Amino acid sequence: MKTKVLLDKKAIERTVNRMTHEILEKNEGSSALSLIGIRTRGIYLANRIQSKIKSIEGMALPLGVLDITMYRDDLSKMKSPEVKKTDIPFDVNNMTVILVDDVMHTGRTTRAAIDAIMDLGRPKKIQLAVLIDRGGRELPIHPDYAGLTYSVHHKEEVLVRLHEIDGKDEVVVARPV
């Protein structure tokens, strides 16, 4: 397995900083904004964005956790994957929801996440923030905020590691030899 580091710890921090500013700029501040992290690593990224917004705007945005397993389009092709908890402790109606994920690939996870959120109410807008957009889309879905856009061959794998769960911060591409 050959690996190449795309983002190191410093670069991830700068990238998340930039995305946070872009979110605030595009939405003209943080009012009626909320964050929903997609399990697993989207949660930690959403956490980081929330604390950065708090240090800039002095306000903690509502933060939710979304498990998309029940909305997958490939359930019939796999053994029942473990379902984890969805916990969105606020009303999504009329909110601008920033959906946060680590890697954007086919767009199918995002499609499932949008459906899941729409079942909880009618947000004013849903925007998508991802740390890395690796290309390879199978659905007409695109991120509003991408930390890094980097085309990766479909046989390669993008691994996002975050210290909250993996012990260190890095984004690497792994190529099977």
Add this chain to the structure above:
Amino acid sequence: MKWIKKDLLGIRELSKEEVLFILNSTDSFKEISRRDIKKVPTLRGKTVITLFYEPSTRTRTSFEIAAKRLSADTINISSSTSSYVKGETLKDTAKNLESMRPDAIIIRHSMPGAPHMLAGIMNSSVINGGDGAHEHPTQALLDLYTMREKKGHIDGLKVVIVGDIAHSRVARSNILALKHFDTEIVCSGPPTMIPPYIESLGVKKEYNINKAVVDADVIMMLRIQKERGGISSIPSVKEYATLFGLKTEHIEKAKKDVIIMHPGPMNRGVEIAAEVADGPYSVILDQVENGVAVRMAILYLLTGREM
């Protein structure tokens, strides 16, 4: 862990790991029933049949709601409206239903082992919704889920089961499930309703309910199983109510945070006093709410397994 079993026939067939896997999955499904839109697309295109040869309100409705909230299609068959009254055997009914390609069948039957027989001849998942006085696995799972939810843990609990233990599939499934954990189980009731071999399951017996409930964390009341001859085990219902009905005085002997459970249907004034059933320690309606979530988890795990 991944779920691999096709059927849910009884607690006896489940490992502790599998019991915990179902309880942990249930957490995720419980939230759906509290939404405005109580539906997720998870089991879209799956067909679930309930085949009930015995009366039921809770279990059948609970399974139907669970399936519908997961977007499965449901069909309900009860013996009185089926070809059973025209003399068709259970096996033939099952084979015919199988030809319509359902994904899961929930069966309730007075014959112990009926679900096991169907499981052997059907490709679809078979779920035991109660077989005679044998097992009622989904009831035990929802009971354990409720205990864990209210107490935070199952290990270390003293659980007292009172009533017609001999004829109760709920008691049997609960005992088997609780034995996977470090629990103290006490069965109480008139000697005619407690099987003499009950201690071989690793539980204690205490005929005096006043002694049984001392320091209990959980008191589970059972009704007299009239349809299985329970009534012939006691001199009179009135005497039973006096000696074994749960009253406020018993709750005072239990732990301060005791929970009172009942699988339903209850007979107020017989095995449980109305003020206890409706009182602050009662979690009887929480059991019903949790029943839907547990059954959603089970339907998801069984019908989503690898073919």
